[in-house]
Amino acid sequence: MALKTFTGETMQEAMAKVKAEVGDEALIVSNREIKKRTLTTPGLYEVVVEVEDNNRTQQPKRRIIDDLDTAKKDEVLLKISEAAKKINTLSKNSNMSETKNTSTNIVEIKEVQKEMQEIANTMKLLQSTIWDLNSCKRENLVIPPEFSEIYAIAKNSGMHKEHLDEIMNLTLKHMPLKMRNNPVTIKRYFNTLLRRIIPIRQERELSAGVKKIMMFVGPTGVGKTTTIAKLAARYAFQKHKKYKVGIITLDTYRIGAVEQLMTYARMMKLSIEAVVDPGDFVEALNRLRNNDIILIDTVGSSQHDKEKVDKINSFLSVNTFASIDVNLVMSATTKYEDLKDIYENFSILPIDTLVFTKLDETKRIGNIFSLVYDVKKPISYFSIGQEVPDDLIVASSEYLVDEMLKDVK
Numbered sequence: 001m002a003l004k005t006f007t008g009e010t011m012q013e014a015m016a017k018v019k020a021e022v023g024d025e026a027l028i029v030s031n032r033e034i035k036k037r038t039l040t041t042p043g044l045y046e047v048v049v050e051v052e053d054n055n056r057t058q059q060p061k062r063r064i065i066d067d068l069d070t071a072k073k074d075e076v077l078l079k080i081s082e083a084a085k086k087i088n089t090l091s092k093n094s095n096m097s098e099t100k101n102t103s104t105n106i107v108e109i110k111e112v113q114k115e116m117q118e119i120a121n122t123m124k125l126l127q128s129t130i131w132d133l134n135s136c137k138r139e140n141l142v143i144p145p146e147f148s149e150i151y152a153i154a155k156n157s158g159m160h161k162e163h164l165d166e167i168m169n170l171t172l173k174h175m176p177l178k179m180r181n182n183p184v185t186i187k188r189y190f191n192t193l194l195r196r197i198i199p200i201r202q203e204r205e206l207s208a209g210v211k212k213i214m215m216f217v218g219p220t221g222v223g224k225t226t227t228i229a230k231l232a233a234r235y236a237f238q239k240h241k242k243y244k245v246g247i248i249t250l251d252t253y254r255i256g257a258v259e260q261l262m263t264y265a266r267m268m269k270l271s272i273e274a275v276v277d278p279g280d281f282v283e284a285l286n287r288l289r290n291n292d293i294i295l296i297d298t299v300g301s302s303q304h305d306k307e308k309v310d311k312i313n314s315f316l317s318v319n320t321f322a323s324i325d326v327n328l329v330m331s332a333t334t335k336y337e338d339l340k341d342i343y344e345n346f347s348i349l350p351i352d353t354l355v356f357t358k359l360d361e362t363k364r365i366g367n368i369f370s371l372v373y374d375v376k377k378p379i380s381y382f383s384i385g386q387e388v389p390d391d392l393i394v395a396s397s398e399y400l401v402d403e404m405l406k407d408v409k
C-alpha cells in the first residue's frame, strides 16, 4: 500500500476529494487541521489515505468508517466541541454586529451566517460519522442511540467485545419495548442481566463435624499468601461462628515465603506446617485434623511453568480425609486474554472457584466478568487492598457489576 495526501479548505472538501478519487473504500491513515479558517483567510485540512500500490497483490478493501479508531473518534469529538465553541463566539459576534448598522457589518454578518451554517453541517456530518463508526464496527449488531452510553461504558470496562455484543444482542432482543426509550431503564436492565450471568459461590457455614481443606493456587505475586492470612483471620475470629483454623504451606521454594505465613500464624496463634513433598503433606494434614478449616498456600508459578503446576497437582492426588477445594487466585489488574491463559494453564488442576485480588488497583474490571462468563467458574472472594484482615470481601455479582459499570471516563 502507498499513502496519498488530500487537502481542502474544509474537512468536507478534503474528504470529498478522497471520495472522488479513492472512493468510499479508502482507508484513512490520519486527518488533521493544518490551519484554522478565519473570517478573512481560508482554512487548510489534510487527509492521508492508503491507496493501492499497483506493484503489490490486491488487499481486500475496507470502508473508511472501519478505520476510524477510538483515537480518531476522540479527535472527532474534539472537533465537535471546537465547532460548538466557534458557533458560540460567532453568534456573539453576529449579535454585536447587528447593533451596528453599516454596510460593512451586513457583509460581515452574512459571512458569519455562512460560516455558522457550514459548521453546523460539519457537526451533523461528524455526529453521524461517530454513530456509523459504532454500528459498522459491531458488524451485524446495530446499537440504537439510547443504548450507546451503556455500550460505551461496558466496552471501556475491559469486557471482551464478543461477550459485550452477545449480551447487548440479548438485551436488544428481550428488553420490553416500553423500557427502551429511557437510558436509565436500559442501564438498569443491562445491569440486572449481567448480574444474573455471573456465577458466585456463596460462603456457607460448615455443618457440625464437617472439615474443609482449601488450597490456593495461582501466578506469582497475585496475593495468595495475603488472601490466606485474611481468610484465616476471617474464619477464626471475624465470623459469627468461630472456626479452628490450621495452615499448611507448600511454598518452601521462595526465600522468606514460609516466614511470611509463619508471622501471620504466630500473630493469630494458629497451627502451621511447612511441607516439601506429597508424603509429608498427608502427615501434615493428619496432624492438623482437629481443625475445622485447613488453608494451604502454594508456590506462585507462571502459568507456563508446567513443572511447577504439575508439582502442585501431585499434592492433590494424595488421599485426604476431606476433598481439597482448589481456589485459583488471580489479579484484577491482569487483562482478559492473560486471565484466560492463566485459567487454561492452571486447569490441569481441578479448579473449584476463583478469587480475584487487587480490585483496588484498577477501575476496569470487565475482564473479570468476561473470564467468568467464558469459563463459568464461580467467584468466591474479592481482595480489595493490602490490609490483613480487612481488605477482603465475599464476592457478589452486585458488587462486580456495579463497579464494572461505573463510568470511569
Ligand SMILES: Nc1nc2c(ncn2[C@@H]2O[C@H](COP(=O)(O)OP(=O)(O)OP(=O)(O)O)[C@@H](O)[C@H]2O)c(=O)[nH]1
Pocket (backbone or CB within 6 Å): 219, 220, 221, 222, 223, 224, 225, 226, 227, 251, 254, 257, 298, 299, 300, 301, 357, 358, 359, 360, 361, 383, 384, 385, 386, 391
Ligand atoms: N493493592 C493490593 N495489593 C495486594 C492485594 N493482595 C495482595 N497484595 C499485595 O501483593 C503483594 C504480593 O502478595 P502475596 O500475598 O505475597 O502474593 P503471593 O501470590 O503469595 O506471591 P508469591 O507467593 O510470591 O507467588 C504484597 O505486597 C501484598 O500486600 C490487594 O488486594 N490489593
Ligand SMILES: [Mg+2]
Pocket (backbone or CB within 6 Å): 224, 225, 226, 251, 257, 297, 298, 300
Ligand atoms: Mg505467597
